[in-house]
Amino acid sequence: MVKKVINNPKDVTKESLRGLHLAREEETILMEEYSSLIMKNIPKGKVAVLVGGGSGHEPLFAGFVGENLADGAVCGNVFAAPSPDRILATTRAVDRGKGVLYLYGNYAGDNMNFDIASELAEELDIPIKTVRVWDDVASAPLDKITERRGIAGDVFVIKIAGAAAKEISDLEEVYRVTCKARDFTRSMGVALSPGSIPETGEYTFTLGVDEIEIGMGLHGERGIARQRMIPADELVDLVLKRIIEDLPFVQEDKVCLLINNLGATTMMELLIINRAARKILNDYGMNVHKTLIGSYCTSQEMAGFSISLLKLDLELERLFDIPVSSFALTMD
Amino acid sequence: MMEEALSFTQVISLLEYVSHKMVESKELLSHADQAIGDGDHGIGMARGFEAVLEKLKLSTFSTYEDLFKNVGMTLLSNIGGAAGAIFGSLFIGVGKGFAGVESFTSQTWADALTSGLNSVIKRGGAKVGDKTMVDALVPAVETAVANVSEPLSVLTELSYRSAQKGMEKTKDYIATTGKAKTLSERSLGFRDPGAISTYLIFKFMNEFIRSL
Numbered sequence: 001m002v003k004k005v006i007n008n009p010k011d012v013t014k015e016s017l018r019g020l021h022l023a024r025e026e027e028t029i030l031m032e033e034y035s036s037l038i039m040k041n042i043p044k045g046k047v048a049v050l051v052g053g054g055s056g057h058e059p060l061f062a063g064f065v066g067e068n069l070a071d072g073a074v075c076g077n078v079f080a081a082p083s084p085d086r087i088l089a090t091t092r093a094v095d096r097g098k099g100v101l102y103l104y105g106n107y108a109g110d111n112m113n114f115d116i117a118s119e120l121a122e123e124l125d126i127p128i129k130t131v132r133v134w135d136d137v138a139s140a141p142l143d144k145i146t147e148r149r150g151i152a153g154d155v156f157v158i159k160i161a162g163a164a165a166k167e168i169s170d171l172e173e174v175y176r177v178t179c180k181a182r183d184f185t186r187s188m189g190v191a192l193s194p195g196s197i198p199e200t201g202e203y204t205f206t207l208g209v210d211e212i213e214i215g216m217g218l219h220g221e222r223g224i225a226r227q228r229m230i231p232a233d234e235l236v237d238l239v240l241k242r243i244i245e246d247l248p249f250v251q252e253d254k255v256c257l258l259i260n261n262l263g264a265t266t267m268m269e270l271l272i273i274n275r276a277a278r279k280i281l282n283d284y285g286m287n288v289h290k291t292l293i294g295s296y297c298t299s300q301e302m303a304g305f306s307i308s309l310l311k312l313d314l315e316l317e318r319l320f321d322i323p324v325s326s327f328a329l330t331m332d
Numbered sequence: 333m334m335e336e337a338l339s340f341t342q343v344i345s346l347l348e349y350v351s352h353k354m355v356e357s358k359e360l361l362s363h364a365d366q367a368i369g370d371g372d373h374g375i376g377m378a379r380g381f382e383a384v385l386e387k388l389k390l391s392t393f394s395t396y397e398d399l400f401k402n403v404g405m406t407l408l409s410n411i412g413g414a415a416g417a418i419f420g421s422l423f424i425g426v427g428k429g430f431a432g433v434e435s436f437t438s439q440t441w442a443d444a445l446t447s448g449l450n451s452v453i454k455r456g457g458a459k460v461g462d463k464t465m466v467d468a469l470v471p472a473v474e475t476a477v478a479n480v481s482e483p484l485s486v487l488t489e490l491s492y493r494s495a496q497k498g499m500e501k502t503k504d505y506i507a508t509t510g511k512a513k514t515l516s517e518r519s520l521g522f523r524d525p526g527a528i529s530t531y532l533i534f535k536f537m538n539e540f541i542r543s544l
Contacts, residue, residue, distance in 0.1 A: 113417050
């Protein structure tokens with residue numbers, strides 16, 4: 001068994017969500033029966049943004065329930081999509097008559113469960129639009145972008161969706177802007193050591209002592225290469241160039257940069273990564289508008305990091321700068 | 333020897349038996365999933381079928397449609413993830429196939445299974461060869477449909493053998509959907525956990541019917 005500070009492994013999702021709620025008690029409501037967290041006082045006539053997915057990636061997704069961010073988050077068990085009844089109950093709780101935007105990472109389980117919920121919601125006359133995030137450039141080639149996985153780029157897309165839904169009371173329009181943010185986001189990760197699922201007590205994959213996997217997914221899905229450890233600057237160069245060339249990002253582009261901790265990597269390393277990333281972006285002639293560094297989208301105790309870039313146009317820049325307040329992200 | 337048809341009470345006992353055995357298969361399924369997934373398939377399936385046992389104990393059902401739909405909804409809500417959506421859709425689809433039907437015979441079971449298979453394909457979009465539960469389900473359903481003139485116990489025996497063959501073939505397939513997708517050729521040589529679950533459901537069903 002992998003060491004973890006937990007009680008009964010069956011209770012990890014429930015207990016961590018309760019802990020998160022208690023940290024933001026003033027502005028959120030915990031729907032414990034449905035493993036979801038929603039905002040108090042969602043205004044009438046607001047398009048609601050509902051995010052969600054498997055647990056185990058904290059602070060994603062529930063940590064992004066907040067002012068000008070997500071109105072609700074519905075959590076599945078560790079690394080498993082939430083079921084349609086949970087999604088539907090939460091949908092009904094956040095709907096204010098203008099419909100609900102579903103926003104989540106592109107995985108078979110999430111796609112099917114959110115689709116079932118969306119069909120049930122439409123039967124209740126709640127309009128639903130769905131945006132699946134597929135930012136992981138390592139998970140499929142560009143011509144099969146809809147097969148890519150959603151990783152830390154979720155954070156940028158949630159940020160924009162939340163801001164758009166604050167400003168625009170039309171579901172189609174919020175959907176359009178959110179799709180643009182999704183299409184302008186690219187990410188890639190590197191794993192140094194595995195994470196484990198509390199209920200199995202086992203690591204989800206193995207890596208040699210001196211081995212890393214470039215492009216590995218959030219649940220230990222295969223990346224693009226397994227190789228020996230290399231210095232930070234070389235590693236960041238490898239990852240960031242692949243991200244930049246994928247969109248592609250070009251000279252004079254204004255971007256937001258996210259250096260994400262996959263779980264067990266130190267802040268010291270993340271800062272070293274940021275330094276290396278800025279040098280490369282500078283060499284490409286790109287401008288960094290905002291930088292986020294820390295644990296946003298994790299995979300239990302997996303060591304490693306991911307880098308995400310969001311390309312800003314005038315509309316996205318304005319929306320990105322709208323202040324937010326939540327457990328995971330606060331910007332004045 | 334059993335009759336040509338099962339009674340409503342026997343079908344409930346059948347579902348209880350299959351559920352018990354699926355819960356007991358937790359370790360086997362999780363172990364299979366560790367090779368090509370994240371190792372939690374058995375946990376989800378056991379959680380789902382435990383909830384089905386509870387549901388069967390606490391509720392009364394008036395029709396086969398109602399019974400199978402309730403089993404499906406319970407699996408959908410309690411397994412979670414991709415497996416919840418797929419196995420939930422299977423049983424809900426079987427329930428739909430029993431709409432207006434008041435008997436459980438070779439013919440009505442084959443029809444209901446066909447409806448279940450259609451629901452699974454509509455939801456998941458997988459085809460035979462994609463290394464999913466569909467690889468075990470399609471041959472099992474096809475065999476059932478081809479043998480509707482046989483007694484139920486012969487049909488379930490043949491159906492379970494076909495599911496087994498289909499499940500074994502997943503060793504030779506490369507995963508193209510779900511989390512195992514990105515393992516590509518690393519998934520070769522391993523049976524798909526969802527196909528194993530499907531095979532087990534048919535196997536346990538046959539065991540129960542043979543025991544009557």
